[in-house]
Amino acid sequence: MSDAPTARTIDPDEISGRDRYQLLTSLVVPRPIGWISTWGVNDEPNLAPFSYFNALASTPMLVGVSIGHRSSGPKDTLVNIRDRRAFCVNIVTEPFLNAMNSTSADVAPGIDEFGLAGLEPVPCKRVSAPFVHGCPAVMECELQQEVSLGDAPNTLMIGRVVVLHLDPSLEAVAGTSAIDPEALRPVGRLWGASYATLGTVISVPRPE
Numbered sequence: 001m002s003d004a005p006t007a008r009t010i011d012p013d014e015i016s017g018r019d020r021y022q023l024l025t026s027l028v029v030p031r032p033i034g035w036i037s038t039w040g041v042n043d044e045p046n047l048a049p050f051s052y053f054n055a056l057a058s059t060p061m062l063v064g065v066s067i068g069h070r071s072s073g074p075k076d077t078l079v080n081i082r083d084r085r086a087f088c089v090n091i092v093t094e095p096f097l098n099a100m101n102s103t104s105a106d107v108a109p110g111i112d113e114f115g116l117a118g119l120e121p122v123p124c125k126r127v128s129a130p131f132v133h134g135c136p137a138v139m140e141c142e143l144q145q146e147v148s149l150g151d152a153p154n155t156l157m158i159g160r161v162v163v164l165h166l167d168p169s170l171e172a173v174a175g176t177s178a179i180d181p182e183a184l185r186p187v188g189r190l191w192g193a194s195y196a197t198l199g200t201v202i203s204v205p206r207p208e
């Protein structure tokens with residue numbers, strides 16, 4: 001007879017919203033962080049991190065960000081993307097960790113969040129959004145689709161990448177277009193205030 005402890009079985013509908021959030025965000029880890037920049041209501045640059053973020057397709061190149069609602073109304077990022085039908089994704093790398101965190105503060109609309117974080121906005125080439133000066137990897141996105149997530153107080157915004165800006169220091173893996181993760185030094189989100197940097201990179205070839 002096995003003396004292994006019995007697994008905990010959890011019905012997410014029977015626990016609190018706080019518990020659901022803590023469980024999901026500590027199990028789906030590490031999550032990439034989309035650091036999303038937009039122009040705001042007064043043409044001010046707005047910037048905030050979102051870890052309900054991922055790549056969705058490569059042809060066309062699509063990314064998605066799921067934006068929660070505050071009890072007071074939609075977050076500025078959602079309002080701004082709807083307004084301009086555009087946003088920019090700045091990839092969060094180790095040197096930008098603290099700046100990224102500072103832009104998660106709940107700041108009133110109309111305030112320049114780049115300035116608060118000591119960052120400089122650069123106007124995008126193709127879309128109506130700014131990006132973070134010095135960020136080594138940036139994707140300019142046109143809004144392709146807005147998806148309401150049913151009962152969830154979240155809205156999924158799907159963006160089509162129309163331009164990428166890549167710092168020359170981001171070397172590609174030899175013989176490919178893939179960016180070498182050791183050059184990128186991305187930061188992933190765990191739960192709460194915990195983050196992960198790149199650990200040991202291992203290579204596992206796919207079966208024939």
Ligand SMILES: Cc1cc2nc3c(=O)[nH]c(=O)nc-3n(C[C@H](O)[C@H](O)[C@H](O)COP(=O)(O)O)c2cc1C
Pocket residue numbers: 033046047048049050051052053066067068069075076077078100101103104105106107189
């Ligand atoms: C690392 C990190 C990840 C976050 N991920 C999300 C997310 O996926 N969805 C969300 O609604 N808020 C997320 N937040 C909180 C937003 O960044 C925060 O609400 C921010 O103030 C929104 O700014 P805005 O009103 O300018 O859009 C995250 C915060 C941090 C620090």
